[in-house]
Each structure stands twice: as structure tokens, then as C-alpha cells.
Amino acid sequence: MTKFDETLMMLKELTDAKGISGHEKEARDSMEKYIKPYADEVFTDNLGSLIAKKTGDENGPKIMVAGHLDEVGFMVTRIDKKGFIYFQTVGGWWNQVMLAQRVTIMTAKGDITGVIGSKPPHILSAEARKKPVEIKDMFIDIGASSKEEASEFGVRPGDSIVPYFEFTQMKNEKMLMAKAWDNRIGCAIAIEVLKKLKDEQHPNVVYGVGTIQEEVGLRGARTSAHAIKPDIGFGVDVGIAGDTPGISDKEADSNLGDGPQIILYDASMVSHKGVRDFIVDTAEEHQIPFQYSSMSGGGTDSGAIHLTANGVPSLTITIATRYIHSHAAILHRDDFENAVKLIVEAIKKLDDQKVKEIILA
Template identity: 35%
Template sequence: MNLERLAAVATTPGAPGYEKPIRDLILGSVTDWCDSVRVDNIGNVICHVKGKNSDEPSMAAAHMDEIGFIVKSIDERGFIRFAPLGGFDPKALTAQRVIVHAKGGDLMGTMGGKPIHIMKPDERGKALDITDFFIDLGLPGEQVNELVEIGDPITRWSPLVEVGDCVNCKSLDNRASVFVLLETLREIAEEKIELSNDFYAVFTVQEEVGLRGVLASSLEIQPKFGIGLDTTIAFDGPGSSPDTKVTSLGDGTAIKIMDSSVICDPRMIRYMKAQADAAKIKWQPEVLTAGGTDTAGMQRNTPGGAIVGAISIPTRNIHLSTEMSHKEDLRASIDLLKLVVANFDQGDWAI
């Protein structure tokens, strides 16, 4: 597994609406692996690989945006207040390093708040709110106001490290899936795999704020078959139960049954299970009662609807700066996606 590529993908900035850095990294990789590559008006990267059947195209979507923030105000001392871009648990912001992507260059900062030593007893027991935090750039107020503008995006800082059999970093949601889709394109090209159907690999924008990119790309591509690629909850540690864990690290890639935004097509679920079992790819079922993915956008924003499923990467600590995925689960996700997009002619698609 190319951990250097995974690290680059995971750590390159790309908050919702401000995906240019990660988009540029993707564009620098995919040209040699596809028949055509383009960027649409909203910023999705659309890669086309020709297959034998161009009348029933397939599409896989991996969102390239990461949860982040946007500068909301700057006071005279240079402290920055911010608004979230995507869903945050405020307690996860404590003592985090962030990068403000200002017009003059990137600026490292830290999340600050009121020290516990001077909190009143009632404050210590109160749940944190995002308004309790500010960003400290360690610079004089005048300099901050010269360098930073209202509306500048902010992302978290967290390098990728190996922890046992796993990788650990911020934004594995959803850069793990971006990596899986990149590696799938590379291996299809290098192994000269013949695809049954035209395939569109789409790196979408603004998923974390409402599946916005996939809606635009699905409407244009109009896939018959859609595969969502995203992370999913692995609550498999202390305090978990079979009912709450959703998935477990190291138990293989996950085949989605449903989440709060989509009920996957039973035909696609059967097809994906059959492909995995035939190739002895380790997999586990995923039923997620909260959270949504680009899968829903492909299913509902294609005229007449698309036959959709999703490959999910089990991940601990989702939306924290210490997200963790198992290397073997990543490998299994690549292996399954390759088979799924190559062999749609082997599925039973009768309704």
C-alpha cells in the first residue's frame, strides 16, 4: 500500500467549497489512468474510463472535501472567531492545531478557550459550544487583520501516522475513500482490466454540507449504477455492543445496507456480496442509522433513479483529528471496487 500517497491525500487541505488544493493533487495523478478528465462548474473532478457498454454507465463518488471552518470575525487583538463547515462535536476542538488559509499564505494556529483553572463551578460542568473557542495565530492583532480576511477557510492540522496495523490522521473521512478511488483507477489502468460498462470516477465537492457536488455530477452523468465511497462508524472499542458498533476495524470492507439518507438497492447489495465472496474478499455488512453519503445523491438525482450501493471503510473516531482505519480494510475496499466496476454484466438487474 502506498502510504506516501495516502498521507498526501489525507493532509492536503480542502474544506467544503474550498477544495482547490486537494483537487489539484488529484488532477496531477489521474490523467494517465483515464480516457478523459475534466472539472465541472461546481468543482467536481470527473474521470472517464471507457467500457464495453456506453449506454449504461456506472459512477463511483468519493467526496474530496473535509470538515473545516471559515473565518467569521477578527477582533482588534487578532483572535479569530469561526463558523463550522460540516458537523463538529465542539469538545473535539479542545487544544487542536489548525491552519488558516489566508491570501498571503497558510498560517498555523491553535484552538483557544477559557482555562479550566479560572472557570466557575457551573462552567466546568457545562457542555462546550463552538462559540466557546477562538483561534490564536500567535501574531499581533494588526498583522492578523492584514493577513486574514473574513471568509478565509480553515482546516485542521494532523499528520498521518501508522498505529499498529492502522493509519491515523485527520480527514480520513473521506480522504481514505479518495485514496481508494485513486488506487482503483491506477490498478485498472496498469493491470489493463476491461470494464463491462463505461465508468465515471467522480471526486465530489461539498458533501459535508449537504451532498451538493454529487447532485450536480449525477444529473449530468445519469448513471445506471452508482457506488458511494465513504467511511463509516467503527465503534468497536470499550463501551460498544453488537448493536452499536456498526462495523469493526480489521473485519474487512463494509457493504452498506442503509444509512439515514439511503436504502441501498437489494440488487446491488447481492451483486457486491457475490463479487466479494467469489474473490474471497473480507467484508462486513453496514447498517448505519445516522449520517448520509453521496450514495443518496446518485440514487435520487438521476432521472428514473440509479441502482446504487456503497463501499464503506470502517473508521474509528470519525470527525476527530485522530481518525483511524485498518490497512487491510483499505486494501479490501480497493479490491472490491475494482471487481464491482469491472463486472456489471455479471449482475442480475431485473426488478
């Protein structure tokens, strides 16, 4: 493996950071470290979303580029008398990806390592072995011998439980595997957009945002957009990859490495036609590869942003990612870099006149 460059170090730090919905501080601190050098002002809303402001033309339109800080995880709900931990999911999980996976419990006394367990198949009936274990029948083993010992370790109800996985550059060095790509890659895009604009003229005010609690209802996007009152909104997130075995083109047809995805429709928003056409034209003008995609079963921060005040023309741009909402996901570095390039080129053209054209499209 080659030596990590500055960008890879940023991606590693962002994804290794622990931050489930409602406890995003570690991820927020990491994002702030990397975005602050390129912002004129950095602040948070009252729920904890990070907002980095960069002014080009102070009288120009406000452009919001938002990725969410939170990742899916779990929360401690009770400790049984033998010291085993029971938990609530935070965000969407598929039970088949959870068993025997390592987790970190964030306690007031420090991090505790555990593993998700259940009854061994050896003592289940033949019929029971055919069925996936339900989440309610899982627990976390932290090596405690009693409830009292688990409490002495610092574990208590309400503690965050975070998937454990270290950032990994694969043998094909463009392929990057990590936990929390959903959605630290969006946070990384916001950082890199401000970085690329550092010495560029742009006829607007750009806000790079790390929102909180997206996985449980797009909550931070709602509060941060209310604070900003943007004229144009871009939600940046992960999208569904269709290039693994068993997925047909009609289910998902995006490939890793073929460019960022322009989302036409998801469960939270019909993409604004004017913004969509503008982004497509920009990509074609600058020969930036892209893919169309739609997600009938999920939403993104754009779903909250576009309903702010009297409406914000918005579009979601995503990075095709394999195995989202699990301990380890994979994406392609070129898609990340092309998403940044596309948004930067778009921002350079988003003056008052262009925003008016988009709204009337």
C-alpha cells in the same frame, strides 16, 4: 517505521492536502495527479467535482465510483480588536474534540497557524467546569496582537480553517492515522479502482469521482451525477468503527481489518437491493471479507447519486474508521485494499445484461 511505498505516499498526500467544503482545490489537485495516468479523460463539473473517465466498452453502462474531496473544518467569520479569530463550523463537529487543537488558516498571503482556545478552567466556576465548552465560546489564537495585525497577516472573513495533523503510519503498520480520512480514503479508492482496471477488460465506462461539499449536503454528488448520468452508482466513504471501548454491538459492531462495510441503510438512502445482493455475491465468490453496517444518523454521496434523472441503483461501501470528524482518525489498510478489490471485481461483471438484472431485482 518502514519506508513508504507508492500507495502510502498517495494516502499521505491526499490526507495532508487541505480542503474543507467549498475550498477543495488542493485536495482535487492531489487526486487529479494520481488518477490522471489511468483515465482517458479528466474534467470537472461547474462546482468543482473531479470526474475521471475510463472507457472499457463505450456502449456499455456507466459506473460511477464517488468519494468526496471535502473534509470538515471551519471558516473565519470575524476578527476581534485583540486579533482573535472567531469562526463558523463547516460540517459536523463535536465540541469536545476541538479545544487546544492546532489549525491552519488558508489566507490570500499564505497559511497561518493557530490554536483553538477558550477561557481556562482555572477561572471558571465549579459548575461551569463540569460542562463542555460551547463552540460559540471558542476562538482561534494566531499570535496576533490586534485586528490590524491579523489583517496584515492576511486573515479575513471567509478564509478556510483546516485541522492540522500529519499522516502517520502506526507501530502496527496496517493501522494508518490521519486527518481527512473522511473522505480522502474514498478518493483513494476511486484512484486505485481505475489503476487496477488499467490493463483489464471491463464491459462498461467507469467514472472515478471526487465530489465537493458532501459534508454540507451531498452537493457535488448531485451535480457530478447529473453530468455523468450513471447506470450504477457506488458511494465510497468512511463508516463507524465499533471496536473501541464503550461501544456496544447494538450501537456499532464493525471491526478495523474485518473488511469493507456494505451499508444497508442510512439517513439519505435505503440501499438498492439488486446492487447490494450483487456486491455480496461478488465478495463471496472472490472470498473478499466484508461487514454489514447501517447508519441511521448520517448520509453519503449515494443519497444524491441514486436520485439522479429517473433513478440510479446505488450502494455505499465504507471503510470502518475510528474518531471521524476530529483532527485524527484511524483506519486499516487491508480494508482499503479489499474495498478496491471488491469494486474492481464487480465492475468486471457489470455489463448491460447484469445492470438490467440488478434494476429488476
